[in-house]
Amino acid sequence: SQKIEQNSEALNIQEGKTATLTCNYTNYSPAYLQWYRQDPGRGPVFLLLIRENEKEKRKERLKVTFDTTLKQSLFHITASQPADSATYLCALGRNAGNMLTFGGGTRLMVKP
Amino acid sequence: ETGVTQTPRHLVMGMTNKKSLKCEQHLGHNAMYWYKQSAKKPLELMFVYNFKEQTENNSVPSRFSPECPNSSHLFLHLHTLQPEDSALYLCASSPGTNPYEQYFGPGTRLTVT
Numbered sequence: 001s002q003k004i005e006q007n008s009e010a011l012n013i014q015e016g017k018t019a020t021l022t023c024n025y026t027n028y029s030p031a032y033l034q035w036y037r038q039d040p041g042r043g044p045v046f047l048l049l050i051r052e053n054e055k056e057k058r059k060e061r062l063k064v065t066f067d068t069t070l071k072q073s074l075f076h077i078t079a080s081q082p083a084d085s086a087t088y089l090c091a092l093g094r095n096a097g098n099m100l101t102f103g104g105g106t107r108l109m110v111k112p
Numbered sequence: 113e114t115g116v117t118q119t120p121r122h123l124v125m126g127m128t129n130k131k132s133l134k135c136e137q138h139l140g141h142n143a144m145y146w147y148k149q150s151a152k153k154p155l156e157l158m159f160v161y162n163f164k165e166q167t168e169n170n171s172v173p174s175r176f177s178p179e180c181p182n183s184s185h186l187f188l189h190l191h192t193l194q195p196e197d198s199a200l201y202l203c204a205s206s207p208g209t210n211p212y213e214q215y216f217g218p219g220t221r222l223t224v225t
Contacts, residue, residue, distance in 0.1 A: 043216030
């Protein structure tokens with residue numbers, strides 16, 4: 001069965017460092033992958049979308065890589081700030097229907 | 113705000129009650145979604161509507177009944193729920209069903225007693 005794995009343990013880093021979050025998947029051939037941020041008590045907020053034929057995508061301090069051979073995506077936040085503290089979700093989708101399958105999320109804590 | 117509103121924000125209902133959750137999007141999108149988020153479980157897609165037509169029912173029990181009267185409104189009708197249905201129910205919308213980002217509402221926290 002399809003499986004999407006994100007580190008369920010919280011990631012604690014110091015302000016100013018680069019945070020790297022991992023999303024691994026098995027038994028799935030996604031056409032694209034999305035990353036979302038979710039704060040407590042709120043809905044997820046879209047951050048980045050990367051397609052299967054793209055290796056890397058950037059947006060301001062965010063960078064996503066997508067390796068379909070390793071079946072892995074890495075999500076980086078450079079120069080992290082306490083305001084970046086949240087849960088980050090990866091989601092995989094196929095071309096038809098925009099139906100996303102989400103991972104369980106990784107909680108990031110950035111300490112001042 | 114994301115342009116997607118949900119009401120009520122919190123709901124407590126007994127197992128024999130009937131209630132409805134409402135979602136409205138002000139983004140001019142054509143696709144709308146219902147998701148369930150339970151504690152310690154990934155977000156689960158329940159239903160997808162595109163241009164008011166249901167395109168996906170992800171094996172959801174019949175005690176959950178969606179309704180999409182137009183592209184801006186989506187309802188989830190609830191009846192004879194079980195305690196394990198307690199969760200955060202999230203609505204989302206997107207321009208269409210091509211690979212697009214989805215815009216989520218704040219969710220309805222449902223407790224079934």
